[in-house]
Amino acid sequence: MSMSMILPFVVGAGVLLVVMLGIFGLFKAFYVKVPQGTALIVNDLSATPKVRFTGGLIIPVLYKAELMQISLITLQVDRRGREGLICRDNMRADISVAFYLRVNETQQDVLRVAKAVGAERASDKAAVDELFNAKFSEALKTVGKKFEFTELFEKRQEFRDEIIKIIGNDLNGYVLEDVAIDYLEQTKKSELDPNNIMDSEGIKKITQITATQNVVTNELEQNEKLAITKKNVEAREATLALERQQAEAEARQQREIETIRAREEAETARVREEQRLVAEQARLESDEKIQIREQNVHREVEVAEQNRQRAVAIEEERVVRARELEKVTTDREVQLQAVERDKVVEVGKKDVANITRERIAIDKTVAIEEERIMEVRVVSEAEREKQARVLAAEAAAQEALVHKVKEAEAAETAARHRAVERTTLAQAELEAATREAEAKRVLADGVKAEQAAPGLADVQVREAEAQAIEKQGVAEARVIEAKAAARLVEGTNDARVLAERMAAEAEGTAKQGQANAASVEAVGSAEANVTVKKLTAEAEGLTRKFEAIDSLSVNARSHEEFRMSLETHLQQALASISAGKDVAKENAEVIASALRNANIDLVGGDGGLFEAFSKSLSLGKAVEGLAGKSPIVQDLMSRYLGVTAVEPAPAKLPGHGAGERVAPAIPDAGA
Known part of the structure; x- marks a missing residue:
């Protein structure tokens, strides 16, 4: 696309932008913003002007703009003196009323005000006052004539509402916002016109009211003076009484003051003399202390001089002693250095000897451990063989013994059951025979009783009783014989069973003895072999030990001999301690067995305990000797107590000979 094709679009966009910016600039320049409380009146090309309260576009030459203040305006209506407000009771009042007006914020009212007073004079107080003063004054007079003077104060709100009502809403575009009564007072009497009918009525009413009030006031004032005078008289009387009191x-206080003053003066004089005496004594004591202090000062000075001389002498001696000590210290350090040098040399020699001794000890320890290992191996092998043989022999003996014992127990149980069975059968037969005999006897007695005469009844009864007793004795004898026979059979069976069991036990014991002998023989052989090997090992160890000792130096040999001597002494001491322990244990057991059942009463303190024990021991010995030596006492003891007295023999400790220490027999202290 070429530049010639783009250029028209760019030019068009630029022109459009310039036009828009121009329009925006014109709009900003011609648009007028209106502040609050202000109305904008625009006279455009139309027949009716436009009113704007925020702002509007003003085209120069074509439009005319006017600003009008529509904010609140205060108008003050003040009527005083002869121009005061006349009330319904013809009283004149000085009054000041504030009226708050503003232009009504509507297009019609704004245009109406603009036509009436002009836009610029709409907020001018003078123009507005000139416009509404007559109307507001007329409304104020009209409303004031409806209220009496006192009602103006009592009904102020109604008075205000009536003013607003009379003024109404037709204010040529203005709106009455509020009415405020700033000032309201009665007009002074001097400012009223006596020739005016209304003022004369007001003057009369004022005079009448004031005269009445003056009379009341005078009465109140006179009553006040009377009350004051009366109160003054009463107060004076009370004052005189109080003055007298x-x-x-x-006077009473003065008398007491004089008395107290005299007493205090006397006390003051006495105290003054005492204080003078105290002051004099204090002065004398002060002089004495001053003199003593002076003497002490002289003495302290002399003592200080002596101390100074002594300190100087001591310091001189200390310097001399320090010098001498320094010399001695120097000599001692020289000698100590020499000793330290010799000590280091000896320590080196000692280290060499210690190294040699440690090497020998290590060699000896190695040899001992090797011998100990060989000994443990041999002993363990012998112990294993011994345990195996002993266990085998014990197992065989126990097996044979168990067989014999079980057979004997079975035979014993069978014999016991047979004896019980026989005894039970014999007892049953005996009871059956006894009951049959008893039945026959009873039947015979009944027949005899029926046939016998009444005179023989007593004799027959006695004979029957004797026979019954005899038969009962015979039956009991038979029972005893049967029991004895049963017991004999049972004893025979028990003896047979016991004999068989003892035979079985003897046989088992013999076999067990043979097994034990074999095991003991095997154990003895094993122990003998172990002992031989142990002694051989010990001999070889001693041989090597002596060879090692011979190879030691003189110091090492003496050290080894010293160690062996210590071990020997240690074993002897341990053996002695063990023997003493056993002896003490046996003695303690003997004393414990003697004192276990003793009833000893401890009486007294530390010394009383031993004395009581000695006395009880002596008494027991005396009683025991009397019982052992006197035949009469022995006969009485055996007859009544069933005790045979035996002369006590001294008790020996177990395991000791006749020459060893014997523990005395301790009698029962409670006997």
Whole structure:
């Protein structure tokens, strides 16, 4: 596309843009904005002007624009003095009323006001006042004549409403917004015209009201004066009485003051003398203390001088001593350095000896461990063989013993059951025979009782009782014999079972003994082999040990001998301690067994306990000796107590000979 084709479009767009900008500029230049409270009246080419309250387009030459203020206007109507407002009661009042007007915000009212007073004078107070003053004054007079003077104060709202009602809404385009009564007072009497009928009526009413009020006021004032005078008299009387009381009180107070003053003066004189005495004593004490202080100061000065001389001498001696000590310290450090040098040399030698001893100890430890390993292997092998043989022998013996015991127990149980069966059968037969005999006896007794005479009844009864007792005894004897026979059979069976069981036990014991002997023999052989091997190993170890000791140096050998000596002493000490422990344990057991059932009463404190124990021990010994030596006491004890007295023998500790320590027998302290 060529430039010649684009150029017309560009030119057209530019012209259009310029035209639009021109139109916008003209619109901005000719458009008039109106502020609030202002109306714009535009006289255009039409017959009726246009009213705008926000703004409008004004074309120069063709249009004419006028601005009118439509905001609120205040008109003041003031009537005072002879021009005051006449009320219904012909009283004249000074009044000032404010009327608040504004142009009604409609096109017709704005044009109406513009035609009446002009757009520029619409907000001019003078022009508006000239326009409405007569109307507002007439309305004020008309409404004021409807109210009395006092009602103007009491019915102010009604008075205001009546004014607005009389004025109405026809104000040539204006609107009455509100009415305010700023000032309302009665017109002064001097400003009224006596020749005016209405003012004369007002003057008369004012005079009448004021005269009445003056009379009332005078009466009130006189009453006030009378009350004041009366009150003053009463107050004076009360004042005189109070003054009299005050004089009496002052006289009494003066007398008391004089008395107190005299007493206080005497007390003051006494205190003054005491204080003078105290002051004199204080002065004397002060002089004494001053003199003592002066003497102390002299003494302190002399003491300080002596201390200074002593301190100087001490410092001199300290300097000399420090010098001597420094010399001694220097010599000592030199000697210590020499000793440290020798010590280092000896430590080096000692380290060499320690290294040698450690090497020998390591070799010895290796040899000991090797011998110990060989010993453990041999002992373990022997122990395994021993355990195997012992377990096999014990198993065989236990098996044979169990067989024998079970057979004996079975035979014993069978014999016991047979004996019980026989005993039960014999008991049943005995009871049956006894009951049959008893039945026959009862039947015979009944027959005899029927046939016998009454005189023999008692004898027969006694004979029957004797026979019954005899038969009962015979039956009991038979029962006892049967029980004895059963017991004999049972004892025989028990003896047979016991014999068989003992035979089985003896046989089992013999077999177990043989097995034990075989196992003991095997164990002994194994232990002998182990002992031989152990002794051989110990001999070889000792041989190697002695060879190692022979190869040691003199210091190492002495060290080894010292160690062996320590081990020997340690074993001896441990053996001695173990033996002492066993002896102490046995002695404790003997004393515990003796004191276990003893009833000992502890009486007294630390010393009383031992004394009571000694006394009870002596008493027990005496009783025991009496029971052992006296035949009469022994006979009485065996007859009544069933106790055979035996002379006590000294108790020996188990495991000790006759020459060892014997624990005394402790009797029962409660016997």
